[in-house]
Amino acid sequence: MERTVYIRLRHRIQVRAREEILLKDIAQLIVDEMLYEQLSKMKIYEVSEQDRNIIIIDVMMVIRLITEILPNLEIQTQGPSQVIVEVVPKKKRVSLPLFILVWLLLFIGAALTIMNFHEDVSMQAVQQRIYTIITGEIDDKPLIFQIPYSIGLGLGMILFFNHLFKKRLNEEPSPLEVEMFNYQLDLDNYVAMKENKESMKNIDER
Structure with missing residues (x-):
């Protein structure tokens, strides 16, 4: 049967x-x-x-x-x-000096990127101008705008990436996760075609 x-x-x-x-x-x-x-x-x-x-x-x-x-x-x-x-190879213990070095590189790189962006768009001058328009006074360091802006920038990054350390804020994937997912799909399709010997046949293999 x-x-x-x-x-x-x-x-x-x-x-x-x-x-x-x-x-x-x-x-x-x-x-x-x-x-x-x-x-x-x-x-x-x-x-x-x-x-x-x-x-x-x-x-x-x-x-x-x-x-x-x-x-x-x-x-x-x-x-x-x-x-x-x-x-997957066996996991090795993460070296503490290497971890600190990578963390510092990422931190400094991100900080420089944000500062250069703010310099390009003249963020400080804009904040000074807004402070003068609202209060009528001139202040080179309008902290009443700069401090909330800095806090909001950090909170915005947390909300954008949808993670606080290892904790996910909600079930919705972040834009970065979606891009990584699409990249992984493209990579898998490429690997499946290239590594699968049955999917392609060269003229010399006939």
Whole structure:
């Protein structure tokens, strides 16, 4: 009797070096309970030292491995035709001097950027002019405008990036997160086409 298994490959997974990749790791399965254990624990790939940080597993490779063991099984695939496997190296402890150096570089760079922008648009002169218009007095340092403006600038950055340290303010993604998401999608599409040997065939390989 012919039975059916429904397979939906995941878009991307992360594994460690020298780790076995099972079918349940790279795909969602819908099949009879009797076959689920056998299929979910099926070895699809083993990461070796020769592998680089990105591995592409094509759905045709998965189907071929399944049919070798269960030739009478009907396979229905849904979703992506390949899964991107990212080989993640072991995490190293962050060096405190390096952390401080990077923090200082980012802090000084951001501060210089803001100051140069304010100098370009003559922010201080504008604030002095507004203070003179409202009060009728001349003040070289209108702190009544400069202090709230500085606080508002910091609060605006927090609201823009939607994060306060590791805490998210709400569920809405920030513009930076959306851009990073789109960049990751473009990168994944490029990698899937370039690294998948089955998707392209050179004239010398015929």
